[in-house]
Amino acid sequence: MADHSFSDGVPSDSVEAAKNASNTEKLTDQVMQNPRVLAALQERLDSVPHTPSSYIETLPKAVKRRINALKQLQVRCAHIEAKFYEEVHDLERKYAALYQPLFDKRREFITGDVEPTDAESEWHSENEEEEKLAGDMKNKVVITEKEAATAEEPNPKGIPEFWFTIFRNVDMLSELVQEYDEPILKHLQDIKVKFSDPGQPMSFVLEFHFEPNDYFTNSVLTKTYKMKSEPDKADPFSFEGPEIVDCDGCTIDWKKGKNVTVKTIKKKQKHKGRGTVRTITKQVPNESFFNFFNPLKASGDGESLDEDSEFTLASDFEIGHFFRERIVPRAVLYFTGEAIEDDDNFEEGEEGEEEELEGDEEGEDEDDAEINPKVGNFGARNPASRRNASSSRKRRRVPGRPTVGTPGLWAGPRSLPQHNPVDRAYSI
Incomplete structure (x- = not known):
């Protein structure tokens, strides 16, 4: 049986614990009064980077409670903003109907079906x-x-190769076009944007109208972009406006031997037993602009896409948005090159600001390194992976505030100026 000794009715182990606690407290007081210890502790605290989250953690519970209330209000603001963008979409649909007669006349002038008057x-x-x-x-x-009087200047019908010239002028599009795509694109007569009907889920359709040609029987090729305008339940604070979340293409009815999206290759096979050799042919995918109408599908089962697929899908969304917001409304200015100059000026301004910010950051990092040599060189930029570039833009924000564009589809990175649809000036 255990022997418990008592002192004045108090167990001896309790007395011992109290003595140890008292000694620890005295030792702590002595340490905290040591200037060297205090200096070392202060240096350690100074080396810890300050972050908003670390500051929030130091606040009293009552203040944190009020911050949570502000977040609730912020979520409600995001839902109101979503409604705003839904109404913006309705306005775009309304005014698209007003623009369309002008775009129809544009097509008539381009194709030569109608000759403009002297006044026009x-x-x-x-x-x-x-x-x-x-x-x-x-x-x-x-x-x-x-x-x-007898020497007549050539007078071709309409404006030859109007849309094909736009494809050549815009780097983002020209990089998609292969040499064997060019004869087909010369038959392109018009590109239209159509918005979803009232009451239907937000979306828009790009229509590419072709004259009869030797390559496919379709008169119109379509690409549908599906959008959503609602905050993500898992991350409502990331909402910045409507996003393109998926897209659908169409089937191209190629004429025999004219499909530029595939190529035929020959391969020799040797029989292991008899040693005979035979030549087989098979079709494999081929790079072409017309792969634009056979897009990847966004993963709807919760599984993430691989790096290359995310990159391609994000780029596809960006190109669809660029056709809708820039190419179709301002076609003549991309034909003449005036809109391209505006875009380049916009990009140069963005790049200048970015370089200035990077320079400031590097200067601050160098100062920090002098003060504390143990701090790493945070001024050195790590190359952004394509995964980061694509995943952050996979669901493309559509109207709204200016943002930096994603890389072109199957092409290098290129910034695209975005414009608020309410402020957007249309051109023919």
């Missing part, structure tokens, strides 16, 4: 030099007509 073709440039040159050319034409 009159254009006053803001550039005085261009106006003077235009006047000189007009006078020269009059003189030339009088001197050589």
Whole structure:
């Protein structure tokens, strides 16, 4: 049997524990009064980087409770913002119907079905030099007509290769086009954007209209982009507007031997037993712009896509958005190159700001390194992987605030200027 000794009715082990606690407290007081210990502790605290989360952890429970209430309000704001963008989509649909007659007339001028009147073709440039040159050319034409009435200038129908020229002018699109795609794209007569009907899930359709050709029987090729405008339940604070979440293409009815999305290869096979050799042919995928109409499907079963698939899908979303927001509304300016100059100026401004910010960060890191040599070189940038680039943009935000674009489909990175649809100026 265990022997428990008592002192004045108190167990001896309790007395011993109290003595140890008292000694520990005295030792702690002595240590905390040591200047060297305090200096070392302060240095350790100073070396710990300050983060918002670390600051929040130090706040009293009552303050944290109020912060949680603010987050509840923020979620409600996100849902109101989602409704705002739904109404923006309705406005886009409404005004798309008003723009369409102008776009239809644009197509007639491009195809040559209708010849513009003198009043319709009159254009006053803001550039005085261009106006003077235009006047000189007009006078020269009059003189030339009088001197050589029989010499006629070639007068092709409409505007030849209008859309194909846009594809060549825009780097993001030209990088998708292979040499064997070019003869097909020369038959492209129009590109249209159609919005989903009222009451239907948010989406838009790109329609590529072709004249009869030797390559496929379709007169229209379509690409549908599905969107959503609601905060993610798992991460409501990430909501920034409608996102493209998936897309569907269409079946191209290729004529015999004209399918540029596949190629036929020959392969020799040797029989292991008899040693005979035979040649077999099989079709394999081929790089082509027309793969645009056979897109990857976004994973709907919760499984994540591989790195390359995420990159391609994110790029596809970006191109669809670019057609909708820029190419179709401002086609003539991409044909002449004026819109491309505007885009380049926009990108140069963004790059300049980014370089300036990076320079500031590097300077701060160098100062930190001098103060504390043990701190790593945080100024050195690690190359961003394609996984990070694609996963962060996989679901592309559509209208709204300016953002940096994703890399082009099967192409290198390229920034795209985004514009609020409410402020967007349409051109023909």
